[in-house]
Amino acid sequence: MTSAECINPEHTLTYQSRLPRLPVPTLQDTASRYLESLKPLVTKEQWEKSAALVKDFVKPHGQGEYLQSLLEAYARTQPTSWLETWWLSGAYLTWREPLVINSNYFILGKDDPNQPPFDNQKNPRQGIPEGTFTPFQIRRAAHLIHECLNYMEIIESGTMPVEKTRNGAQCMDQYFRMFGTTRIPQPGQDALRQPSPVTLRHIMVLAKDQVFAVPVFAKGDHRVRLAVGDIEDQLWQVVKQVTSPSADLDAPVGVLTGDHRDAWAELYAHLQNFHPTNAQSLELIQTALFSVSLDDYSEGEDHLKSYRNAAGGRQGHNRWFDKTIQIIVEASGRVAFNGEHAPCDALIPAYMYDYILDCPVRWPGPPYPKSMHDYEPPRRLRFHVDEEIRRGIKDAQALVGRILDQSELAITHFTKYGTTFIKRVGKLPPDAYVQIAIQLAYYRLHGKLVATYETGSTRKYLHGRTETIRTATQEILWFVQAMSNPSTDDATRYRLLHGAAVKHNENSKLASEGQAVDRHLFGLKMAASQLAGLSPDQLHPMFTKDPSFSLSSTWTLSTSSIHQGTNFIATGFGCAVSDGGYGINYMKQPLQIKAAIEGKRTGSSNVQGMDHAIKQALADMGELCEKQVKQSSVKPKL
Numbered sequence: 001m002t003s004a005e006c007i008n009p010e011h012t013l014t015y016q017s018r019l020p021r022l023p024v025p026t027l028q029d030t031a032s033r034y035l036e037s038l039k040p041l042v043t044k045e046q047w048e049k050s051a052a053l054v055k056d057f058v059k060p061h062g063q064g065e066y067l068q069s070l071l072e073a074y075a076r077t078q079p080t081s082w083l084e085t086w087w088l089s090g091a092y093l094t095w096r097e098p099l100v101i102n103s104n105y106f107i108l109g110k111d112d113p114n115q116p117p118f119d120n121q122k123n124p125r126q127g128i129p130e131g132t133f134t135p136f137q138i139r140r141a142a143h144l145i146h147e148c149l150n151y152m153e154i155i156e157s158g159t160m161p162v163e164k165t166r167n168g169a170q171c172m173d174q175y176f177r178m179f180g181t182t183r184i185p186q187p188g189q190d191a192l193r194q195p196s197p198v199t200l201r202h203i204m205v206l207a208k209d210q211v212f213a214v215p216v217f218a219k220g221d222h223r224v225r226l227a228v229g230d231i232e233d234q235l236w237q238v239v240k241q242v243t244s245p246s247a248d249l250d251a252p253v254g255v256l257t258g259d260h261r262d263a264w265a266e267l268y269a270h271l272q273n274f275h276p277t278n279a280q281s282l283e284l285i286q287t288a289l290f291s292v293s294l295d296d297y298s299e300g301e302d303h304l305k306s307y308r309n310a311a312g313g314r315q316g317h318n319r320w321f322d323k324t325i326q327i328i329v330e331a332s333g334r335v336a337f338n339g340e341h342a343p344c345d346a347l348i349p350a351y352m353y354d355y356i357l358d359c360p361v362r363w364p365g366p367p368y369p370k371s372m373h374d375y376e377p378p379r380r381l382r383f384h385v386d387e388e389i390r391r392g393i394k395d396a397q398a399l400v401g402r403i404l405d406q407s408e409l410a411i412t413h414f415t416k417y418g419t420t421f422i423k424r425v426g427k428l429p430p431d432a433y434v435q436i437a438i439q440l441a442y443y444r445l446h447g448k449l450v451a452t453y454e455t456g457s458t459r460k461y462l463h464g465r466t467e468t469i470r471t472a473t474q475e476i477l478w479f480v481q482a483m484s485n486p487s488t489d490d491a492t493r494y495r496l497l498h499g500a501a502v503k504h505n506e507n508s509k510l511a512s513e514g515q516a517v518d519r520h521l522f523g524l525k526m527a528a529s530q531l532a533g534l535s536p537d538q539l540h541p542m543f544t545k546d547p548s549f550s551l552s553s554t555w556t557l558s559t560s561s562i563h564q565g566t567n568f569i570a571t572g573f574g575c576a577v578s579d580g581g582y583g584i585n586y587m588k589q590p591l592q593i594k595a596a597i598e599g600k601r602t603g604s605s606n607v608q609g610m611d612h613a614i615k616q617a618l619a620d621m622g623e624l625c626e627k628q629v630k631q632s633s634v635k636p637k638l
Helices: 003-007 027-038 042-058 063-077 085-094 134-157 174-179 228-243 252-256 259-273 274-285 303-312 348-357 385-406 420-424 430-446 474-483 490-512 518-531 547-553 608-632
Strands: 105-109 181-186 189-193 203-207 209-215 293-295 325-329 335-340 379-381 407-414 450-457 466-470 555-559 568-572 582-588 592-600
Touching: 027 042, 027 063, 027 518, 027 547, 042 063, 042 547, 063 189, 063 430, 063 518, 085 189, 085 518, 105 303, 105 348, 134 174, 134 228, 134 293, 134 325, 134 348, 181 274, 181 555, 189 582, 203 228, 203 274, 209 228, 209 274, 228 293, 228 592, 252 259, 252 385, 252 592, 259 385, 259 555, 274 335, 274 379, 303 335, 303 568, 348 547, 348 568, 385 407, 407 568, 407 608, 420 608, 430 450, 430 490, 430 582, 430 608, 466 518, 490 608, 568 582, 568 592, 582 608, 592 608
Parallel strands: 203 293, 293 325, 450 555, 555 582
Antiparallel strands: 105 335, 105 568, 181 189, 203 209, 209 379, 325 335, 407 592, 450 466, 582 592
């Protein structure tokens, strides 16, 4: 019996058949919550115009009631969730912009405790030369591959503990969607392919833009894992092939995965049909359990440079952005991750990445043991290309380069306090507190509140994924205005902070219950087009003619939080709005708050200013809470 079984004898999927289905909110509830969410974003006159349109939409026998009835009927026919298929398509697979920054998430892991100095061991005065692979890099990559397979084994065996919250068991379906999954480019709408992971026996490894299928299971009918030493040997075989003086390197086809999706779809079809070897190589990529990129360079000690490398590499080279799991190991041994978002939310692979980083690499010291099993050697996946494909690679490289050049990143580590202080001194819930700090920072920097997306989980429901928490509220507006008004006393400011946190908690709970605004509005629009057959110009003007509707769902601030991220330096994603927008991912720890910010170098975005403003907002709110504790022994509780 494994340790996981001792801790939790339940099978990972024990509660799946008992989980409730995602509800369809009532029309009136959504209408009321939608109008409430507009108040901090629009003028009184704009709000009144919106309210009139909403009233017309939800009136008896109006279009709202008709679409609601269609949606409710459709929900009753779905085997899992009324939202699942529509959301996968609408939120991900019909996305046509490049995945780099725009859609894929990226994570920078902490350095291993046994990490060698960031220089060439033979010549400490110089950094690691370009074009170099190092022993520690290969050792750590093999170790991480092994740990990743351990995690996969826990999932496949059903011994992954069922996640539970105060609301009960969480849906565990997404854990089974990580391994072996690849996004396939197709015109207009991509597809996902996931062969059964238990039938798969290899991973893919990229080095110098060359792709290899590397077995992680032995030959034979039985699925027998290879040892870490076997994997390490194979990685060295990969390195030998790409660094040989006689190496015949293929064109960097992986760069195409960073192209515009329709351009990649067209070239994908051409690549697949151009030569039978190409089709075989693509098949082995799509049946790989996950991807590992061995970079023949180091970004040095600078975490921000390595974080940028996690986001897109060097103009998209040595990456396969369509793979759900992609582990990146620099020549120094520094590790990062890049993941395609469609099959599962970033939180799920993030748990795995945290797990595989937790165990240090054996270094220095004796090599890892090898097995006595026979296995196939690494297989080079060759690509034959013509001038059209070469031109496409050149264009894709230029496009990815522009995306990366326009992207500005910042890593924020606020170390004055963390969740312990927020709960004990502030008497406030940490997530609400950090979200309010982000709102205060934006208000100070840009002079207004904007539509803000925060990820809320609906995993209490079968195949539940996410719902939007509309963070910008009237209560937060009152608080940030009070913080900017020198005549407002601290007691009033704290009272407003408390009220803003209460409101955020209420909205978060509604989102987790599937009772927020945005998924329902999305469902009504899908019902109009998919079930009622309405054309866009037949949709109610609430959706099409009201600027407030577009304003309130254009996520100038796109935010999300994962777990504590003990083993992460930074986690992030791109902003949704290029002018004045930010993508902010944060991690709440007992003694610090970590965040990473992405914005564009064009327009009014100011990533460095936002970095400073968030730190200042957290400092000022902490000081406010401390003053309140000193001035009053009676503290409000949520």
